[in-house]
Amino acid sequence: MTLTYTLDPAVDRELRDGVLALWADVSNAGGAVGFVPPVTEDDIRPELVRHFAGLAEGRIRTLVGYDADGRIAATAFFGFNGHRLMTHWVWLYTVMVAPRLQGRGVGRELMAAAEDAARGFDGIDAIRLGCRGGLGLEDFYASCGYKEVGRVPGAIRVADGDDRDDITMLLPLH
Template sequence: MSLTFELDPAITPALREGVLTLWADVSNAGGSVGFVPPVAVDDIRPELVKHFVAMAEGRTRLLVGRDEEGAVAATAFLTFNMHRLMRHWLWLYTVMVHPRHQGRGYGRDLLAAAEESARTLDGIEAIRLTCRGGIGLEHFYGSCGYKEVGRVPGAIRVAPGDDRDDIFMLLPLT
């Protein structure tokens, strides 16, 4: 079974809780989505509120993947670059697939849905994202067509003595 993707779903209490639960489960499984385990839903809530504010202001779009039961199983936030000289590309943030669904190709499906969504947006010529080094994410994104375009060594401190590279990836759409 595959996921069903929707861009800009209605923000309901069920969706909010689904995204929060997904984010906590991904983080606690070691996913590199802005937190390190252990993390609770209440730790994540302020970050999700920031995403929702950006959505309300028209700066961010939410892509949700739902499993066969209708549960939130994957997300990505497409965030417009607000710098006047860089509006031709957007950022892809908080790219997540629930751990119970990993290994089924859903990450590739999510990235393909994000690319398809970005192609529908006027003036968008590329997608940029960053990923944490040390766990091979750059290889996964590379296999999905993204190219590494920059790296800041040791920019992400996961824990004392555990610094990771911040890797910049780009997917041209033109």
């Protein structure tokens, strides 16, 4: 399935509601996007507001994938590094694909669209992302060309007695 990707769509009610619904669906399906199930859109809303504030300030950009019916089916956010010695790379985070589309190549398609978008950003030489260990995500990202460059054992606590590694991956763009 091919989605239609838009970089920096207008922030309006449709975008807000679509991203909230996607984020809740992905989280409740066990996706590693900052929450553990069960969550509601109201649980996620404050985090989305922070994302949108970053968009308004120019610190964040967003990539949204729309399905054939115009519904938001995938997202990824780019966070620009504010440290003057690290402005040559960008963070990719909150990478999400609707659970109904997982296993159909949409995640790989989203990662390729994110790479294409980042190649268009002035002065960006690499993409970094963090992922939660224990789910095989590092293998997926490696299959998209990313290399593991760091790992902090047990840095992510998803529940009492369930600590996961925080894994940093890098994709050079040159």
